[in-house]
Amino acid sequence: MQWTPLAMVVMGLLLAAWAVAAGWAVLSSLARARAAAGAVRQARRLARMVEESPAQLLIVRSDGRIEGSPRLASWLGFSAMPQFLSELDDGKPDRGLSAEQLAQLTEAVLSAQRTSRSFNLAISPRGSRRSLSLRGGLADPQVAPAGSAQVWVFDASEAETQIARMRAETARSKSDFLALVGLIEAAPIPMWFRSPQGELRLVNSAYVRAVGADNAEAVVNGGLELVERVDGQTPAQVAARAMLEKRPAERIVAATIGGQRRALRVSDLPLGNEGVAGYAIDIEEMEEISRAFRAFREAQRSMLDLFSSGVAQFDARHRLTFANQPFQRLFALGPADLHDAPFERLLDAAREAGRVPEMRDYRAWRKERAEWFAASGAQEEAWPLSDGTHLRVVAQPMPDGGLLMVVEDRTETLRISAMRDTLLRTRTATFDSLFEAVAVFAPDGRLQLWNRLFASAWGLEAEVLDAHPHVDDVMQRIAAQLARPDQAQAVGDGVRAATLERRQTGGRVALADGRVLEYAGVPLPDGNGLLTVLDITDSQKAEEALRERNAALVEADQLKTRFLANMSYEFRTPLTSIGGFAELLEAGLGGDLSESGREYVGAILTSVARLTDQIENVLDLSQSEAGMLPLALEPVDLFALMRDLVQEREAVVTEKHLELDLRGSSLNAGKIEADPRRLGRALAHLLDNALDATPRGGRILVEVGRHRSRQKDGKNGDGKQRARVVISDNGPGMDRAALARAFDGLPIQPTSPDAKGAARRQGLGLPLARQLIEAHGGTLELLSEPGQGTAAIVELD
Missing domain, CATH: 1.20.5 (Single alpha-helices involved in coiled-coils or other helix-helix interfaces)
Structure with a gap:
């Protein structure tokens, strides 16, 4: 694969x-x-850790079984932990819990198992001083079977003692704090507390009212300050600086409280690291009192400086605090002697100046005077000095331990007292030497003083007056001597008016022997009344004679008035008839007159004219003196009036070869309100007077103008422009005696024997001229020196 x-x-x-x-x-x-x-x-x-833990765990199952450590058993007094909760109380006095404590624990455990609510208990086992603190609740299923309760047991013996002590201290502190808070809250002065940063954290009600806030919370939240900035620093900054420097800060500031500016003494007190406490005391009234006291002290010392008596103040240390000017003068003290000078040194300085009495033991005398500070009352002494001065010294100890010393120079007072004794004796002798009867009555009506004439004038015995009788008793005895006894009441009323009503009254009484006495009640400055009595019997007779003569003079004055009223008709009518017939003869109506006849008629006319002028003068002078001279006032050109008067006398000036100089003008002289006929007559008399007194070939000056009025002593008058006419001549003049008689109405001879051809001055001319000028509101003044001529000065408004 x-x-x-x-x-x-x-x-x-x-x-x-x-x-x-x-x-x-x-x-x-x-x-x-x-x-x-x-x-x-x-x-x-x-x-x-659980074994060594200060808290031991106790498990209580739902069936009452318990689990715990041996340590917990020893706390409860057991050698081994019991199996059930109910066995914690086995009835023995030296272990376990009491029935009450066990019942309380059982109930708390059952409540925790049923409701899962925790609990706290404190128990003390029997026979033990141990205190156990129990904190229980429903146990976690991982720790104990479901429905179990767990209880943590703490040995709180020491903690409980401390807790009890702390609780007591806390309760006491809380009580003190509440009392302190209540005290601060009730304090009438604003108080506050600041944080270390200076922020407000607590204020009392007085602070809230002072700043006008609703409550303390608004003040703290708004940071409302009671006082303003001082030297650019806010109150918070001042408090922070006090906190930083760890020392109190105190200052006096102004604040607005209730719409008024008040002076406050503000204090900020650091409280460790907690913050700064502060309070403000209203010292406005204290400041006002202080200002008032300072003003009072200054006013008092200023007033004491005005006293004629010497005043000095010494403090409790016997040092001079104030001495007024008379005190310094009386004791011949200089500035160096007054600066904080002790009392003893002040006496030494006065002794050197010869301002304390001479005594043999001066130190003992000074020590006795220093004891004045501790005397219980005022001390008064008389200090005769070597120069003849007599001082009255009063020392008044003060409540503060000081001394107030008042020195009065009694030299003048003693001299016046001696003079008073002399004056009293002189007064008695003077009273007895008066030609008036004199008596002095006191305000209570008692007779105080009298002279011998008072007793003889009223016919009173000396023994009666020596008893100082009341005025009513004196009046009763006087009434028997009066022609009308009821007049004694009027004499008594005069005495009462002088003593009580302080007004002067008087009257006359007639005695029964025919004498007339005039009395007067005069108030005296000392509140007494003086009754003077004068025998006016002779003067009364003389008065009656004068009254009869006065009636005759009144009748003569009435005859004079009637004479002046009829003189114008009685004198002028015959003269007018004579003048008229002489003029008819001169006109040839009575036939041709021979040369001598015409001369006789001319002489008659000249005499008639002169007699008419003299009658006019007499009438004007008489009417002026009687106050009945009528004046027809109209505007008069003064210069033109004077010029016409000079022209009318041109023949006389030419005949005597006189030089007459008329100065002025109508523009300068102006017009015045006057009676041209009578004013012209007055000025004509003055001009004729000058022509008569000036020798042949002499000189006359007539000056018409206006000038400011002046007084006779040459000072300025009211400054009003007045018309002025001066007529002066270089005639023989008059001496003072002749000048004084110039207005008497008698002829005046020339004063110089060399004034050949100088006629006598007319007797009525000057008096009539003065009367007419004064009737026009003007003045006439004559100035003359022998050999220098005469000047007539006329001033018119």
Whole structure:
């Protein structure tokens, strides 16, 4: 038979497959053998491990049989494991389980066999301190027959002790934790806990309210911070730095709580590696109190600096903390003596300046003053100094152990007290020397002081006044001396008005002997009332005489008024008739007159004109003084008025060879509201006065213009533009006495004997001119020097 190549390939493949199968079978057998040997070794190791295991296995079959290791039997107190579960309680006190424990175990095992529910029990065998922990359940069929229960028994004696201790500690810790959590939650200040990275993990209710959140979870999830950044660092960064440096971090920051900016003292406390706890204390009120205290202290010290008394404050270390300016001045202390100076050294510096009393044992004296700090109450002393100064020193111990020292300079007070005694004696002597009867009543109505005239004026005995009687008693005794006893009540009312109502009253009373007394009740600054009494009997008689004379003057004034009313008609009518007849004679109606007759008629006309002018002057002056001068006001060109007056006197100027210079213009002088007739008369009198006083060949200056008003002392007035007329001459002038009499209405002689040809000044001219100018609201001023001439200055609105 011949094999084809294909058959040979197939045959080779079969042989190879057989060889591979044979090798695999050999290798598999070897592996199973090794596995069986390993399983045996593993079973032995597991069995040993179970023997040495801290947990021993107890198998309870469905019929109640049990299986367990000898070690488990020894735990239960048996030398060998009983066969049934019920035999674990054999009634002996030194082994097995108690009936209750056995019943509990039996019930748990039956429940596990029926329901496959596991259980945990803890039992203690009889006569043993061992504690066994049982953990049971339905056994795996591979471990025990079906329906069996397996119970792992642990020796938990040591663990149970530790567990009991730990349970107690846990319960206590839990209670403490709950109390701490409740305390933190109930705390009125915001508190929180952060992770090591600075993230919020726990906050209390105060924190939630402070940030305005709904609950703590929203705060933690949202990372809501209570405070803001400080120096560019967030609260988380500050907490992380405190965690890194392992030391607390405390700072004062501002935060907005409830819509208000509050100052908070924030503390971050590292808690090992767990995280950082923090809390914030609202110190806004403390800061306000601190600011208020600082402000109060500064205000107090500023106020103490204003005191006239010296004030110094020392702390509990007896060192100076404050001294006002009067204290430094009273003890002559310099800046070097005030810097944190002890009390004893301060006394030494004052002694060197001579500002403490001289004593024999200075050290003992200083030691006694140092005991002021421990005194129970205020100490007061008087220090007389060598220079005559008297100091009153008050030392008040403070509750903090310090001392408040107040020093008052009583030198002036003692001097004033001595002066007061002198003044009291002087007052008594002055009262007794007065021409008035004087008495002082206290607010309660008692008589305090009086002089001798008071007793004699009212006819009172000195013994009665020495008893300081009440005002009512005094008035009762005074009533007997009065012509009308009921007027005593008015005198008493005057005293009460001065003492109680603090107002001044007065009156008059008539005595029965004919005397008249005037009294006045005057309130005094010290609350007392002064009753002054003056005997006005003589003055009363003089008053009656003056009253009669005044009535006569009133009647004379009425006659003067009637005279002024009738003078115009009574005087002018005859003069008009005389002037009229003289003019008729001059015109030839009565026949031709001789040369001398015509001269007589001319003289009559001149006299009539002059007398008419004098009557006009007298009437105007009288009416002006009586306040009855009528003025017909109209716009008047002042320069034109003055120019006309000068032209009317051109003949006089030419006759005396005078140089009259009229300056001004209507444009500069302007117009004023005036009565042209009476104003012209006033200016004419001044001009005539100058013409009469200027000697032959003299010079007269008349200037009309406007200028700013001024006062007599040369200062600026109200700055108002006023019309001004100046009439000056170079006549003999007047001295001060003559100038003072210029407006009296009497003729004035020239003051210079060399002023030949200078006529007397007219008596009524100047008074009438002043009256007329003042009636126009203007002023007239005369300036004159002997030998220098006279100037009349008129100012008009």
